[in-house]
Amino acid sequence: MGELKADTAGTIGDFSGHLFAGSFCFIFGLSESTKCILKYLCKKQKKTYYSKTLFYKLEILEGILIFILALTGICGSLLFTGGSHLPLYEGNHWNKLKDWHHSTVYLFIGLVGVANILxxxxxxxxxSLTKLMMSNAFFVEAFIFYNHTYGRVMVDMFMHNLVGLVSFVTGLVAFIELLTENNILLExxxxxxxxxxGSWFFQIAYVLFPPEGKTTWDLMDHDTKMFLSMCFCWYCVLAYIIIGVxxxxxxxLMKLRMRRLCSSEVGLLQSNEYEQELEEEI
Structure with missing residues (x-):
């Protein structure tokens, strides 16, 4: 693929930061998809064994998880990645603005967790406030990433611009959800x-900030950009496969659970009938 033709200022901290962001999105996406699938399947059943209290508890637990992960992201961006980046302005210059960008995104995502809990x-x-806060968080992420690529090389800008595009579309879908009610396809x-x-953050980590410390990708080559555009489409298909699985x-799991519950109910009915027959004989 050729040697790097432009400085990327990549560090191990950047690699771990993008890896954490990808893991965060994967956990968030799987949690959201599992929750909405479970709700949809429960509503389709004529007789459900799940109460609203259970779903409320799931929402609260998800909110706590999102808040903890967002707080970890803020601390990792400002305190642990390459040392402390506090204060924001020091020595007549701005201090690590890219990491402050990351922490701002995590701040608004953390507010989504707070909204879930409250x-x-x-x-x-x-x-519906949770959908509004989620839409707001992804719109903020799109705005941040739009202004996050100043002075970077071509492939670096391309990959981060795709993150901003996906963030904007995600915020738009969340806003449409706010205007509709319980649309499984939108969710x-x-x-x-x-x-x-999440998968694209993993790709960014390995292309721009490999753990070896030096990338083997040519970040000024248009062929590299063309190949990564195909990779982005493949990741779209992968995300659909994950949702389907x-x-x-x-x-x-729901069918298995309902079979067990139905069989236990049948057993109880049979035992009650047997007891009634014994009483009649006596």
Whole structure:
């Protein structure tokens, strides 16, 4: 693929940071898809064994998880990646603005977790507030990444611009969800876009900031950009496959659970009938 023809200022910290961002998006996307699939399948069943209380608990747990991961991302960006980046302005120059960009994105995603916790613990708050905060978080991410690529080489700009594009579309889908109600296709599309973003962060980590410390990708070559554009499309397909497998897995677990519950109910009915027959004989 050729040697690097431009400085990327890549470090091991950048590699781990993008790896964490990809893992965060994967956890978030899988959690969201599993939750909406479970809700949809429960509504399709004439008789459901899942209460609203269970879903409220799942929302609260997801909110706690999102908040903890976002807080970890903020601390990692500002305190642990290459040392402390506090204060913001020091020595007549701005201090590590790219890491401050990352922490700002995590801040707004953390607010999504806070909204999840509050909306499902405080009854006076509308549940739709969570969708509004999610839409806001991804719009902010798109805006940040639009202004995140100044002075970078071609492939670097291309890969980060794709993150901004996916973020904007995800925010738009979340906003449309706010105007609609319980649309399984929109919810799965949003989960798919979050998973796509996660896999693309992994690709960014290995292309721009490899763990060896020096990339073997030619970041000024148009062929590299063309190949990565194909990779992005392949990741779209991969995200759909993950959603499909997750749907099949959740549906299988629900059928298995319902069979066990039905068989236990049949056993109880048979035992009650047997007891009634004994009483009649006596």
């Amino acid at each position: 909306c499902f613990t405080v009854s006076s708050l509308p549940v 799965l599309l949003r989960s798919n876009l979050i998973l796509l973003q 997750n749907y099949a897995f959740v549906a299988w």
